[in-house]
Amino acid sequence: MPRLRELTRKVAAKNAGPFQVTVDVFCGSPQAFARVAPALDTARVARLFGVAPQLMRRFDIPDLQVVKFSFPRPVVQGSRFDRDMHGAQFATLLEEIEI
Amino acid sequence: MTVTRVLVPSGVLGLGFSAEALARGVARGCDLIAIDGGSTDSGPHSLGTGRSKYSRAVCKAEWRALMAARAALGVPLVIGTAGTCGTDAAVDWMFEITREIAAELGQRPRVARLYASQSPVRIAEALRAGRIRPLSPAPEITADGVAGLANIVALAGVEQIQAALATGADIVIAGRCTDTAIIAALPLARGAHPGAAWHGAKVAECGALCSTHPGTGVVLVSFDATGFEVEPMAPEAACTPHSVSAHMLYENADPFRLFEPGGHLDVTGARYRALDDRRVRVEGSEWIPGPYTVKLEGARLAGYQTTLLAILREERYVAHAREWAARLHARLCAEVADKLRPAPEDFTIEIRLIGLDAALGPLEMRTGQPAEVGALCLVTAAQPDLADEIARLANPFLLHFPLTEDEPLPTFAFPYSPAQTSRGAVYEFALNHVLALDEPMAAFRLEVDAIAHAPAA
Numbered sequence: 001m002p003r004l005r006e007l008t009r010k011v012a013a014k015n016a017g018p019f020q021v022t023v024d025v026f027c028g029s030p031q032a033f034a035r036v037a038p039a040l041d042t043a044r045v046a047r048l049f050g051v052a053p054q055l056m057r058r059f060d061i062p063d064l065q066v067v068k069f070s071f072p073r074p075v076v077q078g079s080r081f082d083r084d085m086h087g088a089q090f091a092t093l094l095e096e097i098e099i
Numbered sequence: 100m101t102v103t104r105v106l107v108p109s110g111v112l113g114l115g116f117s118a119e120a121l122a123r124g125v126a127r128g129c130d131l132i133a134i135d136g137g138s139t140d141s142g143p144h145s146l147g148t149g150r151s152k153y154s155r156a157v158c159k160a161e162w163r164a165l166m167a168a169r170a171a172l173g174v175p176l177v178i179g180t181a182g183t184c185g186t187d188a189a190v191d192w193m194f195e196i197t198r199e200i201a202a203e204l205g206q207r208p209r210v211a212r213l214y215a216s217q218s219p220v221r222i223a224e225a226l227r228a229g230r231i232r233p234l235s236p237a238p239e240i241t242a243d244g245v246a247g248l249a250n251i252v253a254l255a256g257v258e259q260i261q262a263a264l265a266t267g268a269d270i271v272i273a274g275r276c277t278d279t280a281i282i283a284a285l286p287l288a289r290g291a292h293p294g295a296a297w298h299g300a301k302v303a304e305c306g307a308l309c310s311t312h313p314g315t316g317v318v319l320v321s322f323d324a325t326g327f328e329v330e331p332m333a334p335e336a337a338c339t340p341h342s343v344s345a346h347m348l349y350e351n352a353d354p355f356r357l358f359e360p361g362g363h364l365d366v367t368g369a370r371y372r373a374l375d376d377r378r379v380r381v382e383g384s385e386w387i388p389g390p391y392t393v394k395l396e397g398a399r400l401a402g403y404q405t406t407l408l409a410i411l412r413e414e415r416y417v418a419h420a421r422e423w424a425a426r427l428h429a430r431l432c433a434e435v436a437d438k439l440r441p442a443p444e445d446f447t448i449e450i451r452l453i454g455l456d457a458a459l460g461p462l463e464m465r466t467g468q469p470a471e472v473g474a475l476c477l478v479t480a481a482q483p484d485l486a487d488e489i490a491r492l493a494n495p496f497l498l499h500f501p502l503t504e505d506e507p508l509p510t511f512a513f514p515y516s517p518a519q520t521s522r523g524a525v526y527e528f529a530l531n532h533v534l535a536l537d538e539p540m541a542a543f544r545l546e547v548d549a550i551a552h553a554p555a556a
Contacts, residue, residue: 016352070352078142
């Protein structure tokens with residue numbers, strides 16, 4: 001099975017303030033969006049990020065060919081046990097999954 | 100129809116912008132120049148200390164270009180969240196830079212400073228009085244905990260920026276405020292469509308990030324009674340309906356709603372139309388008024404940190420690095436308890452393995468054996484001396500700790516001397532709450548000065 005990064009234009013992650021992270025899957029075309037959006041299982045993404053499924057918010061935006069996930073940071077930005085100040089590595093974790 | 104044009108030179112002062120694009124923006128003309136000066140992006144240290152994360156010289160060079168542009172156009176220049184964190188000390192830092200430049204350029208601007216720092220004691224009282232409400236997710240707070248925070252700021256909205264502009268200021272140096280407020284304030288004061296004013300401000304708050312060439316910085320936004328138009332000032336850059344609408348995704352948990360003091364923006368109904376191949380017009384965004392609350396940010400002292408880094412290169416140690424690190428960690432904790440005897444809650448030791456999972460920790464999915472592994476040892480303690488002592492205790496172990504009891508002592512690579520690096524005080528974000536205000540200026544204060552000096556000869 002292909003990995004998400006091979007099916008999309010870009011996956012980007014960034015803090016949305018110190019307490020949340022948001023991950024945008026830019027599919028790049030209506031065809032890629034139609035392939036990727038139904039195959040991305042929200043509960044699986046929540047598990048991948050170590051987040052309770054009920055805290056995972058998801059936005060499917062066909063106009064932009066984007067699937068967006070927003071969730072509370074597992075560790076608050078910049079606190080003692082945070083490993084990634086800007087939260088960008090969540091994108092690499094997601095783009096490597098096979099779908 | 101009144102049109103209000105705001106020139107945004109870049110997403111943040113200190114990040115750089117194209118001088119040519121700025122000149123093009125100045126030639127086009129505008130009613131106000133607005134630039135953000137801050138972010139929580141680099142972590143809690145700036146707010147904890149009240150200091151800018153960027154170089155003073157870089158900020159000064161960019162601010163000088165903007166002060167010259169302002170003087171040429173005769174329009175106000177506004178910086179929001181001065182000095183990264185927008186505390187009172189950061190506003191004063193920016194004011195000092197402004198005075199120096201004014202003297203160097205022979206300018207005599209009228210400068211308004213908008214202060215946003217909050218007294219922890221007063222915020223603790225507001226918490227007891229039920230005027231503070233948590234956002235989601237919010238850390239647990241108590242009145243005593245809040246009273247002990249290192250710094251607290253409240254995020255000003257358009258009302259406070261409008262109050263600063265109403266003083267007749269040439270330059271407004273604002274403490275912490277929302278990224279959008281400095282751009283939306285003037286159009287809203289002049290009767291622009293409220294949804295368009297906030298949405299246009301959100302689109303432009305990162306400068307040319309809403310265009311095809313983010314690095315060029317400068318964009319011009321025109322607000323009117325029914326919508327807004329955005330155009331990048333670098334000739335090679337273009338705004339497209341896609342680049343503009345996609346900006347609502349950026350650093351935003353909800354791509355359709357943006358909460359601000361006194362309400363929220365809803366862009367569900369926004370329509371994006373290309374005016375030509377580089378300008379976009381947007382209509383249909385809505386502003387939904389709500390109770391007047393301002394968001395609070397706070398940082399607490401989380402201790403003092405000293406770090407060490409050792410590099411494992413020998414194949415067997417690389418292959419068994421996790422086991423090695425777990426054994427080393429247990430040994431270090433035992434040695435510290437035995438020899439230094441601190442209270443257990445006064446310190447933590449953490450070893451992160453660079454090359455295996457240092458960035459993602461337990462979430463890491465990828466496996467494989469790297470050529471080498473960096474062992475980053477983070478010592479955090481309640482007192483600076485304790486952090487330093489623990490790091491010095493850890494030094495020989497990090498250099499020579501063996502995988503098993505009965506083998507010759509290995510020697511790993513220390514990349515520098517001294518092996519330990521004192522990082523000083525470290526902080527944590529401690530608030531994700533809003534404060535209810537009876538009127539917008541209740542938590543803010545304005546100071547206005549005419550910078551007077553002899554003009555340069």
